[in-house]
Amino acid sequence: xxxxxxxxxxxxxxxxxxxxxxxxxxxxxxxxxxxxxxxxxxxxxxxxxxxxxxxxxxxxxxxxxxxxxxxxxxxxxxxxxxxxxxxxxxxxxxxxxxxxxxxxxxxxxxxxxxxxxxxxxxxxxxxxxxxxxxxxxxxxxxxxxxxxxxxxxxxxxxxxxxxxxxxxxxxxxxxxxxxxxxxxxxxxxxxxxxxxxxxxxxxxxxxxxxxxxxxxxxxxxxxxxxxxxxxxxxxxxxxxxxxxxxxxxxxxxxxxxxxxxxxxxxxxxxxxxxxxxxxxxxxxxxxxxxxxxxxxxxxxxxxxxxxxxxxxxxxxxxxxxxxxxx
Amino acid sequence: xxxxxxxxxxxxxxxxxxxxxxxxxxxxxxxxxxxxxxxxxxxxxxxxxxxxxxxxxxxxxxxxxxxxxxxxxxxxxxxxxxxxxxxxxxxxxxxxxxxxxxxxxxxxxxxxxxxxxxxxxxxxxxxxxxxxxxxxxxxxxxxxxxxxxxxxxxxxxxxxxxxxxxxxxxxxxxxxxxxxxxxxxxxxxxxxxxxxxxxxxxxxxxxxxxxxxxxxxxxxxxxxxxxxxxxxxxxxxxxxxxxxxxxxxxxxxxxxxxxxxxxxxxxxxxxxxxxxxxxxxxxxxxxxxxxxxxxxxxxxxxxxxxxxxxxxxxxxxxxxxxxxxxxxxxxxxxxxxxxxxxxxxxxxxxxxxxxxxxxxxxxxxxxxxxxxxxxxxxxxxxx
Numbered sequence: 229x230x231x232x233x234x235x236x237x238x239x240x241x242x243x244x245x246x247x248x249x250x251x252x253x254x255x256x257x258x259x260x261x262x263x264x265x266x267x268x269x270x271x272x273x274x275x276x277x278x279x280x281x282x283x284x285x286x287x288x289x290x291x292x293x294x295x296x297x298x299x300x301x302x303x304x305x306x307x308x309x310x311x312x313x314x315x316x317x318x319x320x321x322x323x324x325x326x327x328x329x330x331x332x333x334x335x336x337x338x339x340x341x342x343x344x345x346x347x348x349x350x351x352x353x354x355x356x357x358x359x360x361x362x363x364x365x366x367x368x369x370x371x372x373x374x375x376x377x378x379x380x381x382x383x384x385x386x387x388x389x390x391x392x393x394x395x396x397x398x399x400x401x402x403x404x405x406x407x408x409x410x411x412x413x414x415x416x417x418x419x420x421x422x423x424x425x426x427x428x429x430x431x432x433x434x435x436x437x438x439x440x441x442x443x444x445x446x447x448x449x450x451x452x453x454x455x456x457x458x459x460x461x462x463x464x465x466x467x468x469x470x471x472x473x474x475x476x477x478x479x480x481x482x483x484x485x486x487x488x489x490x491x492x493x494x495x496x497x498x499x500x501x502x503x504x505x506x507x508x509x510x511x512x513x514x515x516x517x518x519x520x521x522x523x524x525x526x527x528x529x530x531x532x533x534x535x536x537x538x539x540x541x542x543x544x545x546x547x548x549x550x551x552x553x554x
Numbered sequence: 555x556x557x558x559x560x561x562x563x564x565x566x567x568x569x570x571x572x573x574x575x576x577x578x579x580x581x582x583x584x585x586x587x588x589x590x591x592x593x594x595x596x597x598x599x600x601x602x603x604x605x606x607x608x609x610x611x612x613x614x615x616x617x618x619x620x621x622x623x624x625x626x627x628x629x630x631x632x633x634x635x636x637x638x639x640x641x642x643x644x645x646x647x648x649x650x651x652x653x654x655x656x657x658x659x660x661x662x663x664x665x666x667x668x669x670x671x672x673x674x675x676x677x678x679x680x681x682x683x684x685x686x687x688x689x690x691x692x693x694x695x696x697x698x699x700x701x702x703x704x705x706x707x708x709x710x711x712x713x714x715x716x717x718x719x720x721x722x723x724x725x726x727x728x729x730x731x732x733x734x735x736x737x738x739x740x741x742x743x744x745x746x747x748x749x750x751x752x753x754x755x756x757x758x759x760x761x762x763x764x765x766x767x768x769x770x771x772x773x774x775x776x777x778x779x780x781x782x783x784x785x786x787x788x789x790x791x792x793x794x795x796x797x798x799x800x801x802x803x804x805x806x807x808x809x810x811x812x813x814x815x816x817x818x819x820x821x822x823x824x825x826x827x828x829x830x831x832x833x834x835x836x837x838x839x840x841x842x843x844x845x846x847x848x849x850x851x852x853x854x855x856x857x858x859x860x861x862x863x864x865x866x867x868x869x870x871x872x873x874x875x876x877x878x879x880x881x882x883x884x885x886x887x888x889x890x891x892x893x894x895x896x897x898x899x900x901x902x903x904x905x906x907x908x909x910x911x912x913x914x915x916x917x918x919x920x921x922x923x924x925x926x927x928x929x930x931x932x933x934x935x936x937x
Contacts, residue, residue, distance in 0.1 A: 233658035241646045321642030325703070328606050328636045329659035330628060521610045521627065 233331065234339020235346070242309075242347060255305075255351055256358075259297055263358050266293045284367025291362035292467075295376045298355060299383065299460050302348060303412055306384045309344035310391030311408040312401035314518065319401060333518040337396075337511060341388055348384040352377060371476060376463060379496050382503040383459040387412055389507035389514075396517040416458060423454050448490055456498035466496040557620060559584050559711045559742045560605060564614035567600050567766075574600045576766040577614065582744055582759070584710075586773075587737050589757035590746035591928055597766040598746045599639060602715050605744070606636040619710055632660075635704025639716040639746075643696055645689035649680060652688055652699065653706055660707035674702040678732060694725030701732065712736065714745040718752060730756050754924035762931045769931045774924075781927050784809055787891040787900065789907065790916030795887035798912045805903060807895045814888045815880050886915075 242248055270289045314336075317323040326336060362368045387408075394407040431440050442448075456462045469492075470476065477497055482489045560582035567575040575597045582588045590598050603609040604616055607627035615622055621629040644652055653671045662670065675681045678698040683691060691699060697717065704712055714733075718726045726749075733743055734756055747753050753760065754774075761771035770777055791798050795813050802811045881887040893899065900919070907914050 230658060230661075230664060233655055236658070237644070237647070237651075237655045240651065241644065244646060320644075321638070321640050322644060324603075324606075324608055324636070324638045325641060325656070325700075326659070327608060328631055328634070329656060330631055330661050330707075331659045520608045521624065 232335055232339045232342065234336055235342045238340060238343030239346060242343065248347075251305075252351065252354060255301060256354055259294060259301075259355055259358055262293060262297050263290055263361060266290050267361075283365045287362040287365030287367035290365065291359065291368045291372070291376075294355060294358055294362070295380070295463065296460065298352065298380055299463075301351065302380055302384050303387060303416060305351065306344065306348050306387035307391040307405065307408040307412060309347055310340060310388045311395055311405040313340040313344070313392055314395040314514075315399065315401040315404045316395075318399060327518075327520045333515045336518055337392060337515050341385075341392055341511065344388045344391070345381075345384055348388070349381065352380050352384070372467065372470065375466060375470075375476065375496055379459050379463050379466075379499060382500045385507050386503040389510040392514050393510040396514045416460075419454065420458055420461065423451070427451075445488070445490065452493070452495065452498060453502070456495040457502050459499055459503075462495040462499035466494050469494060557584065558582055560616070560618055560744065562601070562605075562614065562616040565601065565604065565611050565616050566613040567597075567604065567609065568612045574766050575604075575611070578763070578766075578768050580761055580768060580771055582711075582742060584742050585737065585740060586759045587733060587743045587745065587757045589753035589760040589924075590744060590763065591750065591753065591760055591924070592746075592763040593932070595765075596763045598763060599715055600766075601763070602636070602713050602744065602746065603638075605630075606634060606713055607631055608636075632707065633710045635707070635709040635712045637700050637704050637712070637714045637717055639719060641700055643688045643691075643699065645687065647688055649675065649683050649686055649688060649691070649699060653702060656703050657706040662707060670706065674705055677705075677735070678702045679728070692725075694721050694728065697721060697725065697729065698732065701729070705736075710742060712741055712743045712745075714743065716746055716748070718747055718749060726752060750924040750928055757924075760924065760927075762928055764932045770927075777927060781930060784892050784894050785900070786920040787893065787903075788814075788916075788918045788920065789889045789891060789904070789914060790886065790918075791889065791907075792886050792913035792915055793884045794912050795881060795885075795889060796883045797910065798889055798907055798914075801906055801910055801912070802889065802891055802903060804906075805893070805899070807893055807899060808903075809892045809894055811889060811891045813880060814890055 266289055267286060270286045314323070317326060331339075359373060362373075390411050391404070391408045394411070395401070395404045398404050398407065431442060455465070466476075469481075474481065474492075474494075476494055478491075478493050480489055481492050558581045560580065562578050562580045565575055565578040565580070566573070578597070578601060580601070590601070592598050600609065604611050605618060605623060607623055607630050610624055615624070617623065618630045619633045621633070623630050644655070647655065650671050653674060654667055657667045657670065658664075672681070672684075675684055678701055680691075680695060680698060680702070683695065688696065688699065701712075701714075701717065704714075717733075718729050721729060730752060733745065737743060737756075737758075745753070745757070757774060759771070759773050760777060762769045770780075772780075789798065789802075799811060799813055802808055891903070893903070904914065904917060
């Protein structure tokens with residue numbers, strides 16, 4: 229079995245030359261600078277104020293800031309690797325060449341996605357030495373680190389899928405980039421804003437019966453689904469619950485909705501499930517859009533991704549009617 | 555006869571109300587270089603894209619190597635190498651990486667790729683560029699590289715859409731020779747081009763398409779024969795042109811014949827040079843003006859030039875204008891003969907002339923070229 233040729237091609241092109249090294253170096257320099265400034269700020273604050281467990285507080289802050297910066301970087305960099313993946317093939321007139329090979333559409337999409345994610349995974353893993361500083365200061369558990377990295381990776385999958393999707397929808401890379409960043413902006417800024425706006429408006433005054441929307445269990449469940457779709461909010465909430473001593477995955481809590489028992493799936497897990505589902509949907513649509521021919525006959529749809537008949541369809545001139553595949 | 559590589563049956567493609575291709579019935583024989591000729595928008599690229607599994611037809615069906623294109627596209631792709639009219643290359647790859655990528659995309663086993671890439675680069679004369687980046691290649695080299703790409707999986711059929719567009723004359727000649735070599739290797743080639751002389755040089759078959767309709771298709775020889783029912787010959791004699799004319803006219807299948815004026819050059823009567831003796835031979839006077847061929851139309855056709863370095867063949871003379879200088883009976887002359895017959899008859903005419911002691915020193919048959927066929931076929935259709 230051979231590696232996906234598209235991944236090999238993409239990585240070969242991406243890792244060649246100084247650009248990839250430069251991006252990695254600049255990325256690490258920025259995060260190192262942020263870590264150092266965080267250390268100075270927290271250290272100075274702690275020395276002037278009494279703080280129980282000063283070292284662990286420095287560790288926790290560095291960890292939190294690093295994860296926050298990584299989330300922003302992943303949101304900014306991942307789409308750049310995928311938003312032009314299919315449009316660039318069209319723009320440089322290589323799309324038809326690719327489509328006439330034996331590569332199925334899914335190999336092209338997964339190849340593009342895989343190459344982008346491999347590069348983003350490198351960016352995430354490259355921060356490990358800086359993350360280890362947090363361990364050195366203490367206050368951060370291995371579970372927290374693993375959880376944050378999983379959420380980051382899932383965020384990268386989601387952002388990459390959004391980029392791939394738009395690159396199969398529009399013709400130009402510029403339009404694809406604009407739409408991709410617009411979609412991510414919608415997810416990261418507009419959706420939480422609308423949520424808080426909605427809650428403020430409908431929670432401001434109680435209804436005639438004297439109840440507010442917060443008195444309904446559905447509000448808490450919908451809030452969980454909506455807010456958890458934001459990776460940073462999901463991580464923050466998960467961290468808060470974790471520090472309260474709650475389990476990492478699923479539990480029942482009576483603290484969120486005062487006096488009432490709620491079945492809780494940890495926000496980071498909700499985010500991962502949501503990201504996975506949305507990404508899968510976008511990838512499936514992208515694969516369908518990349519196929520050059522969409523058959524109108526269901527009975528011949530096998531031909532693309534499955535085995536085709538070993539023998540020719542018949543002697544010439546064959547029957548023009550599409551033979552049914554039982 | 556081996557099965558044809560391509561067969562289309564009532565192939566139709568519509569974009570909304572616009573019909574790009576209308577009931578195309580095309581057959582491409584194995585081992586042929588099939589020229590696909592037509593003006594812009596005629597439907598050439600649409601046909602090629604359907605055969606390349608990039609476009610689905612609205613009606614009809616196409617088969618490549620007996621596989622229906624829309625039902626078994628993967629089988630079709632294994633058997634075709636497609637080169638679009640506008641193609642790109644991955645500039646940031648090396649030449650061997652480019653071919654290696656496509657070889658792996660065609661599932662060529664890894665252990666065979668290295669040798670195959672070397673062979674292909676040698677075939678397209680790019681061995682020296684094995685480790686160069688694609689962006690460093692000239693346009694002609696990129697074209698050849700793209701042609702090599704179409705061969706990585708050893709397909710039966712090459713579909714080349716305007717492969718020579720944008721190339722300089724030298725690169726065009728190289729490409730033409732390369733296609734001939736590929737044919738000798740057993741490949742069937744469907745090639746479109748606007749440059750008809752180029753196609754005429756290499757094609758064994760042609761198909762002329764216009765406004766989505768196939769006007770004519772078949773072997774070049776058959777089409778020439780069909781288009782030119784009467785054969786036109788030019789016999790050059792050192793002397794006794796009058797006697798030769800009388801012998802020729804003795805054949806009942808000779809439709810018309812005449813001695814060409816001595817100053818008939820390049821399809822027209824030219825002014826005699828100063829001081830030259832103009833001898834008008836009574837015996838050589840045209841017996842009857844030749845009516846312009848209905849296929850050619852009233853406008854005198856430009857002279858046909860033999861690209862292989864042969865004689866320049868004048869077109870049929872028609873009625874000569876005043877000032878024609880007819881050669882004397884004892885002077886070298888050219889006799890024009892229009893005859894309805896086969897090669898045996900032509901041989902018999904020549905044999906009779908030689909047997910009668912006529913000093914024949916040259917003989918040539920005027921054949922239409924692709925350009926004339928194209929113009930005649932699309933007459934009234936091409937805007």
